Amino acid sequence: MLTCRDVGQLLQDYVEGALEAPVRQRLDEHLADCPGCLAFIKTYKHTIAISKDLRCKDIPPELQRKLRSFIKDKLGQPDA
């Protein structure tokens, strides 16, 4: 079973569709059982979509702060 920390590390590959099927499946299983990570991935995808819309490489500072604090709260703790 993946931990929330694992999800954080796999997140980028996940949204880019770069994960191998078995890994992706395990991540999906974790998301089905972990509303926090699910919300995080949604926010992450949303952020990327917004960044693309703006045709800007940089994530808007406000969203960056949001993401950072989420990562800190949710994924920064051991065995979270």
Ligand SMILES: [Zn+2]
């Ligand atoms: Zn989780």
